[in-house]
Amino acid sequence: MRKLIITGGEPLCGEAWISGAKNSVLPILAAALLADEPVTVGNVPHLQDVTTMMELLGQFGVQLVMNEKMHIQVDPRTINNFNAPYELVRTMRASILVLGPLLAHYGQARVSLPGGCAIGPRPVDLHINGLVAMGADIKVEDGYIIASSPHRLKAADILFDTVTVTGTENIMMAATLAKGTTVLRNAAKEPEVKDLANFLNLLGAKISGAGTDVIEIEGVERLGGGTYSVVPDRIETGTYLVAGAITGGRVKVKHTKHENLTAVLHKLEEAGAEIQADNDSITLDMRGRRPKAVNVVTSPFPGFPTDMQAQFTALNSVAEGVGTITETVFENRFMHIQELHRMGANIMVQGNSAICQGVPNLLAAPVMATDLRASASLVLAGLVAKGKTVVDRIYHIDRGYECIEEKLIQLGAQITREIGQGLLTIRQVDSEGVDF
Amino acid sequence: MQFEVRVNDQDILCVTGKIYLNDIAQACAQGSALIDQLATVRVDMSGVLDSDSGCLAMMLEWLRVAKVQNKDISFNKLPQFMLDLCRVCGLDTVLPVDRVLQFHN
Numbered sequence: 001m002r003k004l005i006i007t008g009g010e011p012l013c014g015e016a017w018i019s020g021a022k023n024s025v026l027p028i029l030a031a032a033l034l035a036d037e038p039v040t041v042g043n044v045p046h047l048q049d050v051t052t053m054m055e056l057l058g059q060f061g062v063q064l065v066m067n068e069k070m071h072i073q074v075d076p077r078t079i080n081n082f083n084a085p086y087e088l089v090r091t092m093r094a095s096i097l098v099l100g101p102l103l104a105h106y107g108q109a110r111v112s113l114p115g116g117c118a119i120g121p122r123p124v125d126l127h128i129n130g131l132v133a134m135g136a137d138i139k140v141e142d143g144y145i146i147a148s149s150p151h152r153l154k155a156a157d158i159l160f161d162t163v164t165v166t167g168t169e170n171i172m173m174a175a176t177l178a179k180g181t182t183v184l185r186n187a188a189k190e191p192e193v194k195d196l197a198n199f200l201n202l203l204g205a206k207i208s209g210a211g212t213d214v215i216e217i218e219g220v221e222r223l224g225g226g227t228y229s230v231v232p233d234r235i236e237t238g239t240y241l242v243a244g245a246i247t248g249g250r251v252k253v254k255h256t257k258h259e260n261l262t263a264v265l266h267k268l269e270e271a272g273a274e275i276q277a278d279n280d281s282i283t284l285d286m287r288g289r290r291p292k293a294v295n296v297v298t299s300p301f302p303g304f305p306t307d308m309q310a311q312f313t314a315l316n317s318v319a320e321g322v323g324t325i326t327e328t329v330f331e332n333r334f335m336h337i338q339e340l341h342r343m344g345a346n347i348m349v350q351g352n353s354a355i356c357q358g359v360p361n362l363l364a365a366p367v368m369a370t371d372l373r374a375s376a377s378l379v380l381a382g383l384v385a386k387g388k389t390v391v392d393r394i395y396h397i398d399r400g401y402e403c404i405e406e407k408l409i410q411l412g413a414q415i416t417r418e419i420g421q422g423l424l425t426i427r428q429v430d431s432e433g434v435d436f
Numbered sequence: 437m438q439f440e441v442r443v444n445d446q447d448i449l450c451v452t453g454k455i456y457l458n459d460i461a462q463a464c465a466q467g468s469a470l471i472d473q474l475a476t477v478r479v480d481m482s483g484v485l486d487s488d489s490g491c492l493a494m495m496l497e498w499l500r501v502a503k504v505q506n507k508d509i510s511f512n513k514l515p516q517f518m519l520d521l522c523r524v525c526g527l528d529t530v531l532p533v534d535r536v537l538q539f540h541n
Binding site: 066068070 | 457488517518521524525
């Protein structure tokens with residue numbers, strides 16, 4: 001079992017680069033299925049979920065080629081089957097994103113239902129209902145969504161009951177090749193949705209309104225090829241900024257976009273950080289100060305992202321005062337708190353809120369990662385705790401953070417990865433992230 | 437054709453030029469035929485100017501051919517971008533880069 005071993009207690013000081021957004025690249029790779037020509041996707045993070053998506057596309061017979069910079073060329077013209085098996089879908093819920101493109105382009109798809117999720121229910125009903133409204137014939141049999149459409153999908157006016165990012169993305173992709181103009185209401189406004197729309201428009205789609213809650217998609221006959229670079233990962237950006245804040249340090253993150261992180265930056269300023277942002281970097285400076293506790297309520301973009309909640313719980317655990325984190329998006333997203341208790345945090349959970357009385361110091365302890373962002377919060381806690389914190393089950397973190405220990409080393413952290421019996425000390429990487 | 441696969445006068449299999457996925461079937465066949473003629477397969481990759489993961493597929497195929505023929509094989513002098521590509525694809529521990537993988541009895 002792989003572990004991260006962190007010797008904490010020192011302020012971080014340094015610079016790190018930000019990778020492409022996982023939540024952007026996965027739908028974009030799925031959207032490549034809509035094209036009639038090869039597409040090349042750049043700024044792809046080297047993550048387990050990306051490998052899984054490539055494996056899934058490869059399973060369809062799609063030809064994938066990559067270079068040493070993680071530019072992935074997808075040639076969908078060799079596709080020869082439309083089956084997304086449970087073995088792959090169960091390891092990555094984003095696999096459901098192939099449903100819309102397969103159905104719209106090839107008129108058929110057989111995609112396993114994703115199954116349970118640790119942080120709460122994420123039903124796919126909204127995806128299915130949207131596609132049915134567009135004329136698809138869909139049934140669920142033996143744990144699989146079996147979808148077909150003998151004719152071209154037709155446009156529809158679709159109102160989502162709740163805001164769903166992957167639902168918006170799936171229907172938006174399907175609508176690009178549908179006949180007529182589809183309107184999505186109460187659509188997700190996340191930057192990753194906008195990035196997907198930008199990618200599809202590059203290929204010849206006609207999408208307007210992405211980034212607002214009403215998206216219009218005028219269907220086209222076909223999509224061509226092109227080269228696209230995905231947006232920087234706003235959650236990774238926020239996580240490294242919190243790493244600076246929690247340790248009272250000064251960190252600069254590069255190759256990122258501050259405009260996609262407004263709510264998080266605002267909360268970091270409230271916590272006492274000095275923030276400077278320019279075109280492609282953000283600098284956070286705590287000037288050695290202990291952070292102040294902040295109150296956070298998660299909500300869909302442009303609100304405070306649920307994917308940053310656990311990191312702010314860790315921040316509040318060492319902050320001055322009392323801070324409350326209220327989770328409104330997922331039901332079961334406080335699993336990291338039991339582990340933070342083991343490090344000396346004083347946090348009380350009441351319903352969907354975590355009330356945290358900050359303590360001056362956390363103490364190192366062996367802890368166990370339970371999901372992706374919970375893992376990040378434990379690493380952050382380890383950075384500020386005195387002694388050696390061992391974070392177990394880090395395969396969760398490898399799903400969403402590219403080269404996390406290398407980047408934290410760049411920021412001045414003492415962190416090593418234990419693989420099996422021995423310890424592997426990771427080499428320093430250069431500022432462009434070329435050598436990993 | 438932007439690439440060449442040949443055996444030099446020191447019985448080293450040399451790959452040169454730019455070699456991409458569309459070239460791989462031809463390169464694989466050429467290299468496999470040349471491997472038949474060699475007792476030990478030493479591949480000099482220093483002349484590869486540009487490539488993609490298709491080249492790794494070619495190297496894996498030659499590895500397989502060498503194994504079938506019980507011949508030792510090594511890939512040497514990979515350019516830095518090829519080493520990076522091996523690492524990104526998780527093949528740096530699989531392909532015998534700058535080391536000999538022994539298949540002969």
